[in-house]
Amino acid sequence: MNPGTKLIQGIKAGFPIALSYFPIAIAFGALAVQSRLTWVEATLMSLIVYAGASQFVGVSMLLAGAGAAQIVITTLFLNMRHLIMSLVVNDQMRDFPQAWKNLLSFGITDETFAMLTLGGSDDIQDQQLTPVYTAGLMGTAYLGWVSGTALGGLGASFIPSDLTTAMKVGLYGLFIGLLVPPARKSINFAGIALASMMLNALLGQVLDSGWAIVLATVGAASLGILIIREPE
Amino acid sequence: MKILVVIIGMAIVTYLPRLLPALFLDRVKFPAWFEKWLKSIPYAVLGALIFPGVLLVEKDQPLLGLAGGITAFFLALLNIHITLVMAGAIVVVILLQFYIF
Numbered sequence: 292m293n294p295g296t297k298l299i300q301g302i303k304a305g306f307p308i309a310l311s312y313f314p315i316a317i318a319f320g321a322l323a324v325q326s327r328l329t330w331v332e333a334t335l336m337s338l339i340v341y342a343g344a345s346q347f348v349g350v351s352m353l354l355a356g357a358g359a360a361q362i363v364i365t366t367l368f369l370n371m372r373h374l375i376m377s378l379v380v381n382d383q384m385r386d387f388p389q390a391w392k393n394l395l396s397f398g399i400t401d402e403t404f405a406m407l408t409l410g411g412s413d414d415i416q417d418q419q420l421t422p423v424y425t426a427g428l429m430g431t432a433y434l435g436w437v438s439g440t441a442l443g444g445l446g447a448s449f450i451p452s453d454l455t456t457a458m459k460v461g462l463y464g465l466f467i468g469l470l471v472p473p474a475r476k477s478i479n480f481a482g483i484a485l486a487s488m489m490l491n492a493l494l495g496q497v498l499d500s501g502w503a504i505v506l507a508t509v510g511a512a513s514l515g516i517l518i519i520r521e522p523e
Numbered sequence: 524m525k526i527l528v529v530i531i532g533m534a535i536v537t538y539l540p541r542l543l544p545a546l547f548l549d550r551v552k553f554p555a556w557f558e559k560w561l562k563s564i565p566y567a568v569l570g571a572l573i574f575p576g577v578l579l580v581e582k583d584q585p586l587l588g589l590a591g592g593i594t595a596f597f598l599a600l601l602n603i604h605i606t607l608v609m610a611g612a613i614v615v616v617i618l619l620q621f622y623i624f
Contacts (some may be wrong), residue, residue: 307606332526339534349533359525363532367540372568374540379564381544382553392545399541401572408565410605459580460591460616461609463573467592468608470569471599480566487570495575507571508564515563516556 294423301427304410308402308428309435311461312343315454316436319346320443322452326354330444337440341433342400345369369501375508376404383407383420391422398429402462405469479518487511580616591616 323333345366352362474481491507577592578585595612
């Protein structure tokens with residue numbers, strides 16, 4: 292398939308993510324500027340940090356007067372799950388040129404990860420990832436996040452910065468919509484997802500949610516070593 | 524100044540975990556059991572991201588999030604486009620908020 296078609300497929304796959312990012316990013320831009328960041332700082336944060344939850348936490352901590360080191364360390368822990376996701380994505384990008392891998396790894400988020408590994412139509416899923424498809428998907432999501440932040444920062448004086456229930460449900464709709472179709476085809480993978488939910492609910496009683504997600508993921512995926520037979 | 528330091532620091536510690544596997548992975552050949560583990564990760568990640576987080580979309584109203592999640596689940600069974608799954612969950616939650624909660 293030619294690169295142009297691949298690019299368009301990537302952009303199409305990234306579009307629902309951009310759509311769900313956009314209003315959340317507007318709220319973030321508004322919150323950041325209301326918290327006394329300049330418009331440039333707010334936009335820069337989305338440009339180079341590009342991690343939704345961490346950015347909200349970072350800005351709230353700034354507002355609360357937390358120290359720089361404290362904020363940075365919290366961010367590191369919040370994002371440890373990206374290490375695991377990047378492991379999976381880079382396993383699928385083995386044949387990409389190194390520069391592409393370095394660049395595209397920056398674009399790994401919960402949502403792009405889910406779309407890259409489980410999403411797309413069946414004909415895409417059976418093929419190997421290509422640099423152009425991956426770049427189209429990630430670039431579209433990234434644009435949604437950055438442009439939303441810039442816009443929200445501009446309208447900070449009149450845009451409410453609260454995340455509405457609808458915005459949050461949209462993200463869960465994305466996750467559920469991506470998980471259900473492939474999990475339906477394999478009782479083993481469906482079982483792993485369910486085990487991870489239960490494990491996360493249990494661990495969440497004693498750990499903060501960032502670590503609970505990491506440990507539940509590692510634990511439930513280990514179940515896969517026992518129950519998955521090659522080739523699945 | 525402090526804000527700029529924080530932003531750059533956050534950018535570094537966010538990129539590092541994303542970048543690390545890109546730097547060393549092509550030098551490693553994974554054993555079969557590890558490949559099975561990697562294959563299972565997307566399902567495990569999504570499970571943990573969805574639950575119990577979906578119950579918390581509206582504090583003190585776990586049933587509202589549950590209703591949105593169940594709506595998305597059934598819409599996803601229909602194999603419709605992901606955007607429609609998202610839209611359906613959002614519409615149900617907004618209607619419930621308006622009429623019941």
